[in-house]
Amino acid sequence: MAFDIGLATLVLGVAAWTIAARDTFAAVIGFVAFGLLLALVWVRVAAPDVALAEAALGSGLTGGLLLSASSRLAHTNGSAVIEKPSAIMRLAAALFCTLMSAALAAIVLLLPEPAPTLAPQAAANLAATGLGNPVTAVLMAYRAIDTLLEVVVLLLALAGTWSLAPDHLWGGLPGRGDPVDRGGVLTFDAQLLVPIGILVGIHIFWVGSVAPGGEFQGATILAAMWILAMMTGLVDAPGVSGRWLRLALVVGPAVFLAIGLAGFALAGAFLAYPESHAKLVILTIEVPVTLSIAATLALLVAGPPNRALK
Amino acid sequence: MPNSTTAGGFLLVLAIVLPVVGVLLSLPLGGRYAQRVALILMPAGLAVAVAIAVGVWRTNDVLQYFVGNWDPPLGVAFRADGLSAVMIVTAALLICGIGLFARAQFPTPHGAEARAPLVFWTLLLAVWGALNAVFIGGDLFNLYVALELLTFAAVPLVSLDGRAETLAAALRYLLFALLGSILYLLGAVLLYGTYGTLDIVLLSGRIQAGPAAWGAISLMTVGLLAKAALYPFHLWLPPAHAGAPAPASAILSGLVVKAPFFLVVRLWFDVTPKMPERIAAQVLGILGAAAILVGSVVALRQARLKLLIAYSTVAQIGYLFLMFPLAIEPETGHAWASTAWTAGMLQAISHAFAKAAMFMAAGLIAEALGHDRIARLSGIGRALPITVLAFGLGGLSLMGLPPSGGFVAKAMLLTAAVAEGQWWWAVVVLTGGLLAGGYVFLVLARALADASEPVTLRSTISPGRQAVVVALALCAVLLGFVPLRPLELLQIGRPDIAIGGLR
Amino acid sequence: MSDATLYGVLGAVLVGLGLFGLIVHPQPLRKILAFNLIGGGVFLLFGVVARRGASAGLGGDPVPQALVITGLVVAFAATALAVALLLRLFQETGRATLRSDDSPP
Numbered sequence: 001m002a003f004d005i006g007l008a009t010l011v012l013g014v015a016a017w018t019i020a021a022r023d024t025f026a027a028v029i030g031f032v033a034f035g036l037l038l039a040l041v042w043v044r045v046a047a048p049d050v051a052l053a054e055a056a057l058g059s060g061l062t063g064g065l066l067l068s069a070s071s072r073l074a075h076t077n078g079s080a081v082i083e084k085p086s087a088i089m090r091l092a093a094a095l096f097c098t099l100m101s102a103a104l105a106a107i108v109l110l111l112p113e114p115a116p117t118l119a120p121q122a123a124a125n126l127a128a129t130g131l132g133n134p135v136t137a138v139l140m141a142y143r144a145i146d147t148l149l150e151v152v153v154l155l156l157a158l159a160g161t162w163s164l165a166p167d168h169l170w171g172g173l174p175g176r177g178d179p180v181d182r183g184g185v186l187t188f189d190a191q192l193l194v195p196i197g198i199l200v201g202i203h204i205f206w207v208g209s210v211a212p213g214g215e216f217q218g219a220t221i222l223a224a225m226w227i228l229a230m231m232t233g234l235v236d237a238p239g240v241s242g243r244w245l246r247l248a249l250v251v252g253p254a255v256f257l258a259i260g261l262a263g264f265a266l267a268g269a270f271l272a273y274p275e276s277h278a279k280l281v282i283l284t285i286e287v288p289v290t291l292s293i294a295a296t297l298a299l300l301v302a303g304p305p306n307r308a309l310k
Numbered sequence: 311m312p313n314s315t316t317a318g319g320f321l322l323v324l325a326i327v328l329p330v331v332g333v334l335l336s337l338p339l340g341g342r343y344a345q346r347v348a349l350i351l352m353p354a355g356l357a358v359a360v361a362i363a364v365g366v367w368r369t370n371d372v373l374q375y376f377v378g379n380w381d382p383p384l385g386v387a388f389r390a391d392g393l394s395a396v397m398i399v400t401a402a403l404l405i406c407g408i409g410l411f412a413r414a415q416f417p418t419p420h421g422a423e424a425r426a427p428l429v430f431w432t433l434l435l436a437v438w439g440a441l442n443a444v445f446i447g448g449d450l451f452n453l454y455v456a457l458e459l460l461t462f463a464a465v466p467l468v469s470l471d472g473r474a475e476t477l478a479a480a481l482r483y484l485l486f487a488l489l490g491s492i493l494y495l496l497g498a499v500l501l502y503g504t505y506g507t508l509d510i511v512l513l514s515g516r517i518q519a520g521p522a523a524w525g526a527i528s529l530m531t532v533g534l535l536a537k538a539a540l541y542p543f544h545l546w547l548p549p550a551h552a553g554a555p556a557p558a559s560a561i562l563s564g565l566v567v568k569a570p571f572f573l574v575v576r577l578w579f580d581v582t583p584k585m586p587e588r589i590a591a592q593v594l595g596i597l598g599a600a601a602i603l604v605g606s607v608v609a610l611r612q613a614r615l616k617l618l619i620a621y622s623t624v625a626q627i628g629y630l631f632l633m634f635p636l637a638i639e640p641e642t643g644h645a646w647a648s649t650a651w652t653a654g655m656l657q658a659i660s661h662a663f664a665k666a667a668m669f670m671a672a673g674l675i676a677e678a679l680g681h682d683r684i685a686r687l688s689g690i691g692r693a694l695p696i697t698v699l700a701f702g703l704g705g706l707s708l709m710g711l712p713p714s715g716g717f718v719a720k721a722m723l724l725t726a727a728v729a730e731g732q733w734w735w736a737v738v739v740l741t742g743g744l745l746a747g748g749y750v751f752l753v754l755a756r757a758l759a760d761a762s763e764p765v766t767l768r769s770t771i772s773p774g775r776q777a778v779v780v781a782l783a784l785c786a787v788l789l790g791f792v793p794l795r796p797l798e799l800l801q802i803g804r805p806d807i808a809i810g811g812l813r
Numbered sequence: 814m815s816d817a818t819l820y821g822v823l824g825a826v827l828v829g830l831g832l833f834g835l836i837v838h839p840q841p842l843r844k845i846l847a848f849n850l851i852g853g854g855v856f857l858l859f860g861v862v863a864r865r866g867a868s869a870g871l872g873g874d875p876v877p878q879a880l881v882i883t884g885l886v887v888a889f890a891a892t893a894l895a896v897a898l899l900l901r902l903f904q905e906t907g908r909a910t911l912r913s914d915d916s917p918p
Contacts, residue, residue, distance in 0.1 A: 004816045008823045015827055015850055019834035024842055031846055038853055045820055045864040046872030050856075053882045057889050062849060066842070069896045073842055073909045085837060093836040101829030107500055107525050108821035108858065116506025117866025117874040121384045124869075134871060138879035142384050145377045149443065149455045150883050152330055153462055156436050157890035159337070160466035161897040163429040167472070170425040216882055241423055246338040254334050257327065269315065269379040270323045293886075300893035304901065384876070451880050458887050462894060469898065474905040481841060481898040482911055488848055488891055489835070495884065496828065496855045502877060503862035 004044060011037045024070045031066065035059020048212035049135045052204065056220035057297075064227070065301050130279030132210030139214065140282045144271045148260065151253045151289060154296045158249070162240050165304040171241035172305035175230060190232040197225040205290050209279065215290040222290070223297035230302065237302055239309045245295070252292025256285050311511055311803075312374050318365040319375030322388040322446045324358045325398060329439030336432045341423030344431035345413065352406045355438065359402035363395040363799070372803040374448075383507035387448035391803025393655060394445045397565075397572060400659050401441045403785065404564050404666055405434065411670050411778045412557035415677075426470060430558070436463035437561055444569045450498045450508040450581075453573060454491065457537070461487040464566050467558040468550045476553035483550040486536050486543065490570070493533030497526035510580055519585045527585070530577055531594075537570035540631055541601035544624045551623060552616040556673020559616065560666035563623040568658050571630050575654070578634065587638050595635035599738040601628030606745030610752065615672045615682040618749055619665070622708060625742060626661045629723070630654055632735055636726045648801065649729075653722035655800055660715025660786045664704035667783035671701040674775060675757075678767045684753055689761025691754075696776040698757045703783035705750035707790075710743040715789025821861040827854030841899050841911055845892055852888045856881045 014037060018030040035058045042051035085093075122134045122142070129141040139147050165172070205218025229235045238245045259281060260271040267274045273281045332351045336344040365373050373395075375388040390398070412434075416427040440463055443456035461484065469480035502508055504522040517523050539547040547567070551559045578587060605625030612618040633654030637647045674697045675690055676682040691698045707716030720739050727735040831854060834847030859877045866874030903909045 001816065001819075004819055008819055011823060012826060012830075015830055015853075018846060018850060019830055019838075024840065027843065027846055031849065034850070034853070038857070041820060041823075041857065042860060045817060045860050046867065047860050047863060047878045047881070050860060050878050050881050050885075053885050054856075058849075058853070058885050062889055062892055065893060065896055066846065069900060070842060072900060073903060084839060090837055093833055097829040097833040097836075100832060101825045103525060104496075104825035104828060104858075105822045107522050108503075108825055108861065109818065110521060111503050111821075111862070111865065115503070115862070115865035115874075117868055118384055118506065118876045119866050119871045119874045120869040122869075122875045123871055125380075125384065134875035135879050135882070138875050139882065141378065142380045143386055143452075143876075143879065145386050146452055146455050146880075146883055149326075149452075149459060150886055152333065152436075152439075153455065153459050153887055154890050155333070155337070156433070156459065156462040157894045159429065159432055159436075160462055160894050163425065163433075163466040163470065164472070164477075164897055164901040165425060167425055171423065214882075216886055241340065243338065243340075246340070250334050250338050253330075257330065257334065261327070263378070264320065267379070269377070270320070270327075270375070271378040273378075297889070300890065303897055451883075455883065455887070458891070462890065465894065465898075469901075472901075472905075474902065477898060477902040477905060478911055481895065481902060484891070484895055484898060485841070485844060485848075488895070492848065492851050492855060496858070499855060499859045499862060499877075502859075503865070506866075 007037065007040060007044065011041060025067070025074065028063065028066045028070050032059050032063035035063060049133070049208070049214060049217070052212060052217040053220070056217055056224070060224060061220060061297060061301060128275055128278065129273070129282065131282065133208055133212065133214070135212075136208050136214050140285065141273065141278070144260070148253065148256050148271070151256065151293065154293060154300075155249060155253065158296050158300055161300060161304050163304075165240075165306065169305050169308055171239055172309050173237045173239050173307045174299065174302035174305050175237045175307070187232040187234070190228045190234055194225045194229050194234065197221055197228070201225065201294070205286065209283065215286045215293065219290045219293035220297060222294035223301070226294065226298040227301050230298075240305050248295050249292055249299075252289035255288045259285055311372060314374070314381075315376050315379075316369070316371070316374045318361075318369070319373050319388070321358055321362045321365060322373060322375045322390055323377070325355070325362065325442040325446060326439055328355050328358060329435045329442070332435035333432055333439070336428065336435065341425075341428035342418055344428045345416065345418045348409055348431040348435055349413070351435065352409050356402040356406055359398045362390055363399050366390060366392055366395040366802055367799055370802055382449065382509035383512055386452050387509060387511070388446045389448040389511070390446050392799045392801055393575075393803070396655070396659065396800055397445045398442055400662055401438060401445070401565055404561060404662060404782070405438045407666065407778050407782045408434065408557045408560050408670075411560075411775050414772060414775060415555065415557060415673075429466060429470060430555070433463045433467050434557075434561070437467075437566060441565055441569055444572060448510050450501065450510065450513075454495055454498060457491055457494065457569070457573075460566060460569055461491065461537075464562060467562065468554045470555055470558065471553075473553070475549065479546070479549035479553045482546045486546045490533040490535075490537035493536070494530045497528075497530035497533070500526040500529070510576065513581050514583055517582055517585070523582065523585065527577060527582055528590075531574055534570040534574045534577075535597070538567055538574070538627060539624060540627055541597050541604055541624070544601060544605070547624055548617055548620040551620040551669075552614065556670050556676070559620075559669040559673070563620070563669060564662040564666040567623065567627065568630075568662060571627070571658065578638070579651070588635075591634040591638040594631045595735060598628040598631030598634075599735070601625060601631070602738060602742040603745070606742060606749065609749045610745065613683060613685065615675065615684050615687070615753065616669070618684065618753065619668050619672055622746065622749065623665055625746065626657070626665070626708060629657050629720070629739070629742065632723060632738065633657075635732060636723065636730060636735065649722050650726040652800055653719045653726065656715055656722070656789065657719035660707045660719060660789045663782050663789070664707035664714075664716065664786035667700050667779050667786065668704040670779045670782070671697045671704070674771050674779065677769055678771055679765070680768045684756055687753070687756040688759045689765035691758040692760070693765045693767055694771060694776065696773070696780055697771070698754070700776070700779040700783040701757070702750070702754055703780070703787055705746075705754070707786040709746045709750055710739070713790040714787045715792075716786065718790050718792075817861045817864040820857060820864075824854045824857035824861060827851070827857065830854075839910065841895070841909060845895050845899075849888065849892060852884070856884055859884075
């Protein structure tokens with residue numbers, strides 16, 4: 001309990017730093033620390049799958065995205081001083097937000113005991129899905145439609161990001177093209193780390209059917225490895241109109257949808273799996289989905305094309 | 311309410327799957343095929359939509375589908391009642407019209423893939439799929455994912471032309487939409503924590519008035535109001551809808567902004583049917599009245615046609631929220647509640663057609679003249695008479711003049727307001743109608759005026775596109791001739807409200 | 814279940830803190846940071862609900878945990894799109910601001 005109180009205080013402190021810091025770069029560093037501490041909180045509330053996702057995606061990839069954005073926008077902090085709201089506005093906002101937090105905390109404290117839960121139902125139906133990890137069962141079986149739609153959401157966000165390219169650069173390459181630290185320590189680290197990272201990512205994805213892990217966490221690690229490789233120049237970013245790239249992005253949701261539609265004939269409903277082969281079917285969906293999500297996540301960090309195709 | 315998948319429920323799956331297939335085909339096939347994929351899927355989607363409506367009408371009951379054969383609360387359900395069916399058909403008709411209209415504006419390139427056509431057709435299909443997912447979603451978290459899908463599809467359409475103003479408008483739209491989504495999700499968390507389910511039907515049985523339920527509904531409603539651009543959250547809408555290309559503005563003002571309103575209706579009438587929400591309903595009504603007055607007055611002062619139409623959307627959204635104080639627990643019994651409820655839905659649908667037609671007409675005028683300054687519209691009436699006619703027909707619905715769907719909707723609102731003794735809403739409706747008349751006649755007077763020198767058109771506007779615009783405007787007008795019986799379609803799935811009142 | 818309650822209060826405070834940051838900072842990048850903070854708080858509240866639902870041999874209710882993972886992915890996609898829009902706006906105008914009326918409520 002004492003540990004929890006300490007952890008909660010630390011999280012709060014770092015969050016306050018993120019809001020209060022004057023310099024945007026410092027605020028983003030605070031945010032990355034916040035995400036990592038939050039991952040510890042997730043472990044404490046017995047949600048290791050979420051802890052992995054928070055650390056990799058919420059803190060790692062998001063932090064990387066925001067760091068690179070804040071360094072590109074570093075010279076615009078001056079205008080903020082002119083536009084800051086008045087002291088009265090800030091006081092009113094502080095009052096309003098304090099009231100809101102208090103109301104929320106009150107509702108949380110008043111939540112019913114014993115808590116309503118779907119854990120028994122989830123556990124009881126686990127055998128029918130052939131899986132050992134109930135969170136994966138929820139994502140891939142009970143609420144598979146949410147996961148399918150979410151993969152499409154990711155793809156759309158990428159399409160939207162790409163749409164921001166100027167017309168004459170369409171089809172070009174994202175990123176700046178000049179690798180950081182050419183031949184230096186970072187490149188050496190990347191050469192060591194990327195193959196290991198790929199193996200770790202695949203492992204975390206694979207083990208997710210019976211233990212904490214899964215396709216999103218594994219895909220995030222694979223995406224991070226690709227980003228590292230692009231940053232250090234080990235590989236160059238792909239042109240956004242490449243046929244193979246487009247196919248890689250779409251193969252995951254396409255296979256998911258195809259198997260879902262096959263469920264009409266083979267198991268009686270959309271996104272139903274035949275009972276005897278459920279785990280095999282789920283793995284067949286997960287492999288291309290992991291690939292597509294990894295590619296989509298990495299390209300979301302890379303941004304819209306801003307170099308012409310050579 | 312059936313307790314398992316009904317026959318015909320698979321159509322609900324198709325309503326979402328067909329547009330998603332389109333998105334998944336467009337990206338790898340590339341910009342040279344995106345338009346073809348879209349134009350092939352549009353009639354198919356329209357057929358599915360009509361089949362859903364026929365299915366609901368025939369069985370006189372809700373169409374339901376348990377995805378993956380998992381029963382709620384563990385699994386996710388799709389449900390289509392009469393209201394969903396009507397909205398799905400409206401969406402399909404609008405998308406088909408926009409598709410035909412936009413063929414010339416986003417043509418298939420002959421050489422390499424071009425950015426704008428690929429993005430437009432892919433995002434249009436995505437918007438369609440997301441709208442259908444919102445209309446049939448039976449689970450609050452599934453609806454959250456559908457709302458995010460809708461936002462991510464709509465935002466890049468605003469900044470499609472890449473100018474600085476539209477980029478800023480798109481970013482502002484995204485920030486408001488994200489605030490709305492996160493508040494909605496917070497409410498859903500509170501509901502799950504208290505009742506152990508996010509399924510709408512199961513929740514309606516378990517929910518009781520209490521701090522958690524009130525907190526959740528307030529948070530979700532505020533979030534959805536931000537997404538629906540109800541006053542005072544309306545600031546993002548005019549630059550976003552005016553800056554988007556005309557076919558995109560048509561779907562944005564026509565249906566994208568109605569989806570959060572649809573969810574507020576679901577929340578208030580389906581999830582919490584028995585909670586005493588009278589005061590909150592009056593607040594919604596006051597905000598709606600403010601939207602009507604502020605939106606209309608600012609519209610009168612606009613110099614650009616597309617901005618005028620966008621501010622008009624802000625005003626017309628206000629009418630939708632006038633329905634709440636009139637449909638919630640009225641003093642004089644259920645008859646007038648159903649009148650007000652039907653009025654709100656009819657307003658949503660006829661505005662969708664009318665506003666889409668007006669934006670597309672404005673788009674044609676801007677293409678023809680090279681600008682959309684209202685002061686310099688003289689002579690366009692002679693050059694593009696059909697287009698200006700379409701604009702006028704759409705305006706009829708906005709003003710609430712017969713014959714039009716808007717007239718029937720506003721008449722029903724007036725009747726309900728007077729019958730329930732809430733006469734102040736009647737004053738608002740009438741004032742709003744007068745102000746709408748003001749800005750519509752402002753435009754028509756200029757357009758029909760004779761120009762001092764003959765108008766030279768920058769480009770030829772094909773009669774086919776003008777025909778599509780008029781067809782959509784006529785839909786808004788024809789809704790005024792619909793006899794009351796088909797309106798019973800809207801009531802299917804709502805056992806406590808019986809249609810009546812206006813007979 | 815008292816550790817769950819503690820983290821529940823933490824989640825509530827994070828939501829309020831993030832909302833304050835959203836209202837008070839004019840720069841869009843700080844607003845995006847604040848959004849992620851609010852999101853962290855909302856997801857934590859969901860996680861507390863999951864922890865309170867521990868039963869049937871599981872440490873927590875897996876349904877909210879899965880929904881949080883979905884939410885994390887969607888939140889990342891939103892951040893990526895917002896950052897891309899902001900950077901493109903900066904490229905076009907040289908400023909990273911939404912001008913005077915940029916704050917939601």
